[in-house]
Amino acid sequence: MSDETLTSWGAYPHFPQSGHMCTWRSRLAENFADVVARHGTTLPFGKGRSYGDSCLAASDHVLSLRRLDRLISADWQTGTIVAEAGMTLADVLKVAIPRGWFLPVTPGTKFVTLGGAVANDVHGKNHHVRGTFGRHVRTFGLLRSDRGQVVCSANDDADLYAATIGGLGLTGIIEWVELQLIPIRSSQLTVTTVRFNTLDDFFALSDELDGKNEYTVAWIDGFARGASKGRGVFTAANHADTGDLSVAAGKNLAVPFHLPVLAAGGALPRLFNSLYFHKHAAHRRVDPTGYEPFFYPLDGIGHWNRLYGRHGFQQFQCVIPHKTAQPALQHILETTARSGGGSCLSVLKRCGDLASPGLMSFPMPGISLAMDFPQTNTLDKVVFPQLDSIVREAGGRLYPAKDAHMTAEDFRRFYPAWSRVEATRDPALCSRFWKRVTA
């Protein structure tokens, strides 16, 4: 008997997971042992925001930790919190913002758990100044089937600490996380928005604005061809110095069921992309903006993944080193445009050179590109193999948290430290992703 049925965010590959709920930390070891005794192996599961199969258990029986969402302690003088791994970033913000603190690093959705943020070593729009999430995690508690509770930090059980940051939840169950927050004076941001017409302009803007802004990111029109190819919108922001410390109200809209308006590709997403570009003024603007629309524009629409319908979608996210970035990105954009599908949502971001403590962290100095595609057969058979070879030749890599397609060979090339993670993996934990790329 399971407690709930769970899927990954992209709903592809489609392997519904039986969720076994853990509600109290005091019962975690018992719940873990129970699921393992009945199903062989399992995998910790938070809010299911990983896109592909990295959050799916090889046994299809996951340990659902979303109810482990409590603070354990907080020092609001120093901005340090210790919280259970199932607490979401949204819940952290709700308690931190009124006290003048903010997440040191946040991905594009606040509906991920602390455990998930560590396991995927997530990054955000400030990667060029703060690096990945793992750099701000001082210690965490791990529960292993063979060793019981282990407290990991850069000094204690350092190997396990490094393997767990970006370790895809395989090195033990992250039970709690100690996180250092950053101080803010206002929950508003001062956002600079600039439209650009070519990929060259993106690089120029990134050179100009990355140094002056804590946060930078660019959206790029995945459908534009010919003269408008490479057009997009660059946004750069800093936390505002004045304003209040208000927490935004929750989401107001949700997609109630599968509504496959983006599934067919083509006209509608092409129109969305074009409208988005033209919505922004041609000249540079500076506006005060709330943190929600800046960091989490898509969180405002609950279950937006249902817009891709039952067959789901895949995200292709790669990072390309600076040296080869420009031609490789050009090549990728041309290839996707030629394939006819186009990406419904494409995002560019410069990653900095601050190293992560994690062994399998995704970012590297260079440019990251993320693109969303409705799931089709040609995607896996035609488009992705071409994109993979561009990334491979450019010396880049793909992001396991978003992945449902990379080959075992590519994975091992992209993440040579994988064997060290495999060596520290908890024998009771295994994901479908891990089985696929290490088999």
Add this chain to the structure above:
Amino acid sequence: MSKVLIIGATSAIAIACAREWAKEGTAFFLVGRNARDLDDVRADLAARGATAQTHVLDFAATETYPAVFEQCFAALGRVDIALIAHGSLPDQKQCEADADIAMREFMLNAGSVIRLLTLLAARMEPQKSGAIAVLSSVAGDRGRPTNYLYGSAKAAVTTFCDGLRAQLFKSGIHVLTVKPGFVDTPMTRGLPIPGILLAQPRTVARDILAALKSRKGVLYTPFFWRPIMWIIRMIPDGVFKKLNL
């Protein structure tokens, strides 16, 4: 500065309410069955700026009930808000097969609530202010074949609260009967409930806070359970007994 007593403080709805109340200056007195779980809740509220004391209670040991209030009033001085949230979801089939189980469950879900409310009312009456919120259930609106032991216990709680509300009104104390539908809590785990009917504890908590503020007597939460339960009550007996609700 509010003083909050929560009985059944490890229940998901109680935790969600407590988080809404928790801020600098709020003082909690948390009562529950399990010391470790209570301490997890206490730590969470403390990190949110509140202060909290815990008290472990075996609900079967009714003779220990008065001590709960002794210690609570010694710690807090008074109670501004009391939330009675403990309970269980008994297995109806087991209750049919074993009268002892049936009565034990009835005593937990109705008897203990009535006993605690009786003691609490006497303590709060002299304050001449404050509010008591009691978790009943939509299940108490009509006994259904799949769930009538639980339903009858909640019906007793609801009716008791109707009277208590009128009684304590004279002393300026408000009594709120909360009737949640299906909520995403450990109580409903594994039940085949359509997602659209499954409310989050946080939603229910916000409804409870709003209802306390507006001094509402009976709260259906989420709101759509009021019309649903009206229809269920209106079904003629001849038809109702043929349905397997």
